[in-house]
Amino acid sequence: MLILSRKTGESIVIAGNIRVTVVRLDGETVKIGVEAPASVPVHRQEVYEEIQRSNQQAATQPTAALPKLSPPKT
């Protein structure tokens, strides 16, 4: 992993079109600003992992029995 030291307000540039800036330090929390083209999705890693894990749990056999749902509330 490439590790760079940055001060508040300093940035790194990735691939010429993505800029990551250290906006603020607040105790253990670092506020990071990401400027990227609209075609580059940016998400917190936890959300990715959460959805990936959920998908892996959801993958089932085509013969799985489906539950009966309670009637939707009106």
Place this chain on the structure above:
Amino acid sequence: METPAAAADNRIRLPAGILGFEQIKDYMLLANPAEMPFAWLRPAEGASLAFVVINPFFVMPGYAPDIPETDVEFLGLKEPNDALLFSIVTLRGPNRATLNLKGPLVVNRHTHIGKQVIIANAGNYSVEHPLPVAAAV
């Protein structure tokens, strides 16, 4: 306006796959009236694997996913009506099932191209939203 041929086509292409299953890109959406409101998403070929999906609005009428502009463009959605939404269901036993409201499948109903979208307001929703399963008799 959809052509009858397009309407009968139940194939869905997910160019980016489903997170964790990126290698599978072609799926079929199979709906059996007896199993409504559930439907099945199955790989068009190969893998003996399936996902149970449901229209999230059926479970949560007030669901308001914020689809990132990137994804709207990628899917070529011109108006909200162009999109079909499915949430992936996890079966957790005979009386328990949950649905993923953070990462719905958004499908362009005209092109049948879709994507598992991480909604911008994912923080408001759960990946394990409980389904109102009827008590077993």
